[in-house]
Amino acid sequence: MNPVNPEPLNPCYKSPNHQITKSQNSFRLHIARWVVPVSRPPIENGAIATFEGKIVGVGPASELRLSYQAEIKDYGDSILCPALINTHSHLELSPLRWRLSPSGSFVDWVKALIEARNLIRREEWEPAICQAIKEMQENGIIAVGDVGNLDVIPLFSSRKDGTWPFRGVFFQELVCPIPNEAEEEIPLGTSFVNGKVNESLDILEPSFRYAFSAHATYSVAPTVLKAIKAWDQSHGMPFPIHVAESEEEIEFLQGGQGPLRELLKEKGHWPLNYDLPKASPVRYLETLGLLDKHTVCVHCVQVDQDDISILAKTGAGVCLCPRSNVFLGVGVAPVEELHASCIPLALGTDSLASNDRLSIFAEMASLSKLAPGLSPEAIFRAGTYGGARALGISEELGSLARGKAATFLAVESGPISNKDVLEFLVHEGCRELSDLVIG
Ligand SMILES: [Zn+2]
Structure with a gap:
């Protein structure tokens, strides 16, 4: 049980009513009391016109009915909105x-995680991942930015049996506190898993791409951080990294002290063969030239106003993982300040080692409580367009607009007013999700 938020397990499951609908290869008009495109204000009595897996029109149903001779699906008192992105x-x-x-200590949790991960038996992955996939689908998630150190997810996602439903990116995460000085350059792109060439790179579905990520500034040497960013940049991919998740991280980067130093020592990664920056993680990343609009700083709990100014100046995005932060007791990100500085926000669940469910709806509901100054519009945008932007898939997903994928959610709302639509999605979305339409 999650002791922080003792809600019942998986209240979001909505089977058997929840349906996944594959749209037909013909003009269709999906009409509902509300359409929430995200890229523009909600449309009352709205419609989405689709054809061959693409959205061809979004607007008032009365107008689109005149424009398209289409098969009509009426969702009644529901909200049609973009599917969610788990960044x-x-x-x-x-x-x-x-x-x-x-445990109250971030580093103790990291140690427990490393130990528990090493004890996972091979046969445990299949049922656990299948369950996780099902849970994310049932919670309206269509794309994911998944991070891993093993070959489990690349192999899973490259199956041809249709068990992998997500678009997005798999990030091979590197942990490398001390680089091998004998290596002149980091062999990214040719090394994939444990230094071996892996054909997964070629067999991944084109809609689920592949890139590298760095674990954190305290666990990856600066030369390796730069190499990872350079690889992602040259392949047009985002660069995610855990940033400012805990006070221990700040303490370590500032002066090389604290439990993280002990952890590195314990793992044989001490002393380092470079100087620590004596700066915040955000400033350090800026100094290394690694912050730009394709960098996704995950967490950003322990950031101050200077850090926020740097993020805003460089255009870097932030992926918030509020339920994971609460679970680990590391604090609450200054979300209102980040939003006020126009920093692009996305939402992620992090893993089931620090969360009890994989639901962006649940993250939105938690964020709303933790950051009451943030509007429901901003929260819903983070769970949809913000995620698509962070993963580089916003031309296809994240909002409802002409040319994007005909993929959206139907959420039963009853007859609600304009001012309540976004609030309803943020607070009740997971309980009332009835349909995931995939074009
Ligand atoms: Zn993470």
């Missing part, structure tokens, strides 16, 4: 659901 997960850790509890 940060670690699906390979799914067997660890319920196995770790927060």
Whole structure:
């Protein structure tokens, strides 16, 4: 059980009413009391016109009915909105659901995680990952930015049997506190898993792409951080990294002290062969030239106003994982300040080792409580367009607009007013999701 938020397990499951509908290869008009495109204000009595897997029109139903001779599907008192994006997960850790509890120390949790991960038996992955996939689908998630150190998810996602439903990116995460000085350059792109060339790179579905991520500034040497960013940049991919998740991280980067130093020592990664920056993680990343609009700083709990100014200046995005932060007791990100500085926000669940469910609806509901100054519009945008932008898939997903994928959610709302539509999605979306339409 999650002791922080003792809600019942998986209240979001909505089977058997929840349906996944594949749209037909003909003009269709999906009409509902409300359409929430995200890219523009909600439309009352709205419609989405689709054809061959694409959205061809969004607007008032009365107008679109005149424009398209189409088969009509009427969702009644429902909200049609973009499917959700889980910008940060670690699906390979799914067997660890319920196995770790927060200890009050971030580093103690990291140690427990490493130990528990090493004890996962090969046969545990299949059922745990299948369950995680099902849970994310049932919670309206269509794309994921999944991070892993193993080959479990690349192999899973490259199956041809249709068990992998998500678009997005798999990030091979590197942990490398001390680079091998004998290597002149980091062999990214040719090394994939444990230094071996892996054909997964070629067989991944084109809609689920592949890139590299760095674990954190305290666990990856500056030369390796730069190499990872350079690889992602040259391949047009985003660069995610855990940033400012805990006070221990700040303490370590500032002066090389604290429990993280002990952890590195314990793992044989001390002393380092470079100087620590004596700066915040955000400033350090800026100094290394690694912050730009394609960098996704995951967490950003322990950031101050200077850090926020740097993020805003460089255009870097932030992926919030509020339920994971609460679970680990590391604090609450200054979300209102980040939003006020126009920093693009996305939402992630992080892993089942620090969360009890994989639901962006649940993250939105939690964020609303933790950051009451943030509007429901901003929260819903983070769970949809913000995620698509962070993963580089906003031309296809994240909002409802002409040319994007005909993929959206139908959420039963009853007859609600304009001012309540976004609030309803943020607070009640997961309980009332009835349909995931995939074009
Ligand atoms: Zn993470």
